[in-house]
Amino acid sequence: xxxxxxxxxxxxxxxxxxxxxxxxxxxxWPVGSRIPTxxxxxxxxxxxxxxxxxxxxxxxxxxxxxIRQGSGTYVVATSELAGVMNRxxxxxxxxxxxxxxxxxxxxxARLAARRRTEHDLAQLTALLERREEAWRSGDAxxxxxxxxxxxxxxxxxxxxxxxxxxxxxxxxVLRQFLRADVGTELRPEGLADHGRLVAAIRDGxxxxxxxxxxxxxxxxxxxR
Numbered sequence: 725x726x727x728x729x730x731x732x733x734x735x736x737x738x739x740x741x742x743x744x745x746x747x748x749x750x751x752x753w754p755v756g757s758r759i760p761t762x763x764x765x766x767x768x769x770x771x772x773x774x775x776x777x778x779x780x781x782x783x784x785x786x787x788x789x790x791i792r793q794g795s796g797t798y799v800v801a802t803s804e805l806a807g808v809m810n811r812x813x814x815x816x817x818x819x820x821x822x823x824x825x826x827x828x829x830x831x832x833a834r835l836a837a838r839r840r841t842e843h844d845l846a847q848l849t850a851l852l853e854r855r856e857e858a859w860r861s862g863d864a865x866x867x868x869x870x871x872x873x874x875x876x877x878x879x880x881x882x883x884x885x886x887x888x889x890x891x892x893x894x895x896x897v898l899r900q901f902l903r904a905d906v907g908t909e910l911r912p913e914g915l916a917d918h919g920r921l922v923a924a925i926r927d928g929x930x931x932x933x934x935x936x937x938x939x940x941x942x943x944x945x946x947x948r
Contacts, residue, residue: 740771740779748788748799755896756869758796759789787811806893813897821901826938828891829875833921833937835882837930844881848922851877855918864910868903874918878937881925 744765747753760768765776780797783789787807790800801807813821836844851874858870872895879891891898916939924933 734775736771737775737778737782740769740775741782743769744779744783745788748783749802753799755799755802755899758798761796801893801896803893806896809893810896810900813894814900816897818901818904821897824894825898825901828887828894829878830934830938832879832882832884832887832891833925833933834930835884835887836878837925837928837933839883840881840925840928844877845926847877848874848881848925852918852922859910859915862910864906864908865903867910868899868906872899872902878921878925 744759747759753759759765759780762773762776762780765780766773769776780789780791784791784797786804787810788799788801788804790798792798801810840848851870855867855870855874858867861867875898876891876895879888882888918936921933921936924936
């Protein structure tokens with residue numbers, strides 16, 4: 725029996741995959757967004773429909789895109805590793821996800837208090853205000869994104885590349901967990917004050933920053 729071989733992709737398909745992946749990793753197409761339709765991509769890239777379709781399917785297979793019949797194709801991860809994590813932990817025990825998030829964020833907050841720059845502080849202040857504005861808007865999805873972005877900025881302020889990469893690859897899992905905890909309606913008792921966390925990082929108070937990051941009741945329908 726002849727050995728089985730997988731069909732090779734054409735160089736053009738690989739080029740389109742690279743271009744679409746770049747749109748994702750650059751943030752042009754953020755996680756949760758719907759990418760342009762197939763006809764729009766055909767016109768934009770100047771390639772055949774079958775080429776676009778094969779490229780999109782390849783990225784869906786790798787976990788970066790989710791093809792939803794009748795709705796469109798959505799970005800679900802920013803890297804292949806993130807896609808693997810999304811699939812691997814999609815059905816994980818919420819408590820275990822909460823414990824992992826707490827472990828990563830408390831360490832990040834402690835390091836951020838030690839290493840933050842003036843640029844980090846300006847960004848954290850702006851994102852804290854954006855989070856509060858999102859809460860006041862009453863839009864649950866807007867709040868989830870604002871909250872997740874603030875936490876990501878805290879991790880970035882730790883200036884630990886490995887920690888930041890791991891946290892980014894888990895971003896889809898954490899957002900899914902937060903989205904499920906928040907639900908579709910924002911409740912007054914569910915808002916945790918992140919002002920003390922940002923203040924501790926600003927003051928270089930490592931112990932308080934760590935305590936504040938670990939204070940939030942993750943996984944108890946009060947995740948915020």
